[in-house]
Amino acid sequence: MKLDDLKQDWQEAVVTPPTTDDFTKVIAMLEQQTTKIDKEIKRRDILEISIAVLLIPVWIYGLVNSAGTLQSIGLIIAILSCIYIPYRLLKAKKINSPKSTSIKSFLENEKQKVSQQKQLLESVATWYIAPLTVSIIFITLGATVDESGMPHLNSQLITYYAFLSMLVVGAYFLNKRSAKKKFAPLLTKIEQRLSELNSQ
Amino acid sequence: MHIEFEQMIVKSQGRIRYIASRYCHEGEFDDMYQEILLQLWRSFDSFQGQASRETWVYKVALNTACTFVKKAVKHKDLKQSVSRDTISVTEPAQNNCQAEILNTFMNQLNDTDASILMMYLDGLSSDECAEVIGISASAVRSRIKRIKIEFENQYIGD
Numbered sequence: 033m034k035l036d037d038l039k040q041d042w043q044e045a046v047v048t049p050p051t052t053d054d055f056t057k058v059i060a061m062l063e064q065q066t067t068k069i070d071k072e073i074k075r076r077d078i079l080e081i082s083i084a085v086l087l088i089p090v091w092i093y094g095l096v097n098s099a100g101t102l103q104s105i106g107l108i109i110a111i112l113s114c115i116y117i118p119y120r121l122l123k124a125k126k127i128n129s130p131k132s133t134s135i136k137s138f139l140e141n142e143k144q145k146v147s148q149q150k151q152l153l154e155s156v157a158t159w160y161i162a163p164l165t166v167s168i169i170f171i172t173l174g175a176t177v178d179e180s181g182m183p184h185l186n187s188q189l190i191t192y193y194a195f196l197s198m199l200v201v202g203a204y205f206l207n208k209r210s211a212k213k214k215f216a217p218l219l220t221k222i223e224q225r226l227s228e229l230n231s232q
Numbered sequence: 233m234h235i236e237f238e239q240m241i242v243k244s245q246g247r248i249r250y251i252a253s254r255y256c257h258e259g260e261f262d263d264m265y266q267e268i269l270l271q272l273w274r275s276f277d278s279f280q281g282q283a284s285r286e287t288w289v290y291k292v293a294l295n296t297a298c299t300f301v302k303k304a305v306k307h308k309d310l311k312q313s314v315s316r317d318t319i320s321v322t323e324p325a326q327n328n329c330q331a332e333i334l335n336t337f338m339n340q341l342n343d344t345d346a347s348i349l350m351m352y353l354d355g356l357s358s359d360e361c362a363e364v365i366g367i368s369a370s371a372v373r374s375r376i377k378r379i380k381i382e383f384e385n386q387y388i389g390d
Contacts, residue, residue, distance in 0.1 A: 034380070034383075034384060035353075035379070035380045035383045035384070036380075038330055038333075038334050038353065039353050039355070041330050041331065041334075042334065042353035042354065043353070043354060043355060045246060045250075045331060056234075056238065058241075058269065059234050059237060059238055059241075059273070062269060062270055062273040063273070065270060066270070066273060066274055130275060130278060131271050131274075131275050131291070131292045131295045131296060132275045132278045132279065132283075132288060132291050132292055132295075133291065133295075133366075134291065134363060134364060134365060134366030135291065135294055135295055135298065135344075135347070135364060135365050135366050136365060136366025136367060137366050138291075138295045138299075138366075139295075139298070139299075142299055214301075217301075218299065218301055221298070221299070222298075222299065225298050225343055225344065228342050228343060228344040228345075229344050229365065229366070229367060
């Protein structure tokens with residue numbers, strides 16, 4: 033038996049519809065689903081940007097009425113973070129790989145996109161957690177400075193920092209875990225397919 | 233657009249089902265099938281007149297299948313609709329011995345060779361396969377030649 037002998041059987045099997053159902057309902061559902069997905073993406077982007085944008089005037093107001101240098105530094109870091117964080121998130125989403133390109137170029141695009149998203153999560157400590165934590169510490173500590181400019185830690189603030197530390201460590205490991213679980217297997221799968229494509 | 237899409241899906245559902253069943257893991261068929269339908273619908277605009285229907289379906293379906301990750305939140309409504317209205321069989325029919333032989337053989341191939349074999353059997357030319365995969369037509373031909381030799385070595389005399 034030769035492979036070409038099976039061509040006709042194959043064509044009959046894939047071309048003949050296995051069911052004769054009406055697709056109208058499915059298409060209506062696809063349309064609804066597409067609209068839902070687009071709306072969700074739009075809502076998420078708006079939420080991320082608007083939170084940052086809304087916080088900037090608050091930080092500026094705080095800067096104008098700052099208690100001292102330490103608090104001002106914290107507020108400046110917070111303002112810069114509110115500009116930089118949405119920028120990083122939007123930049124990572126920008127790579128769009130249309131599904132109707134060739135498999136090779138689609139996979140190359142996807143590899144770049146997934147690598148970038150994985151790297152974004154892995155480096156979350158440097159671009160998200162660190163600036164926000166430092167700014168919170170400077171702002172709160174700056175509020176306790178005396179006339180000589182020395183901050184004074186009290187028990188409430190120490191408890192607050194302890195909770196903040198736990199939150200920060202938790203967020204860091206959750207992001208690391210997500211990068212490992214969500215993106216690493218997909219990246220391996222894509223790289224494997226690309227090496228299959230490139231081998232003769 | 234609805235009618236054109238519906239006609240295209242009716243003509244191509246055998247291919248889509250086969251691709252979904254070849255690339256999915258156990259229990260993922262419905263999810264992958266509906267994800268391919270969704271991606272076809274989403275990129276249907278880019279298809280209009282740009283390529284042949286078969287190459288476009290293969291591109292979108294294979295690209296979706298090879299980067300498919302089961303989502304935690306499923307498209308529940310769509311899933312119910314697809315399952316109720318269109319999926320009476322969740323796997324391609326394997327009602328004859330030749331189809332079984334072909335399935336077994338295809339499962340032994342890597343994903344790229346399986347894609348090329350699918351398109352070859354479907355009657356796509358080397359140039360069309362090359363367009364879908366993104367490699368040269370001569371590379372496609374040499375892969376087909378190798379696949380044929382492998383097949384004949386395994387099933388010669390059957």
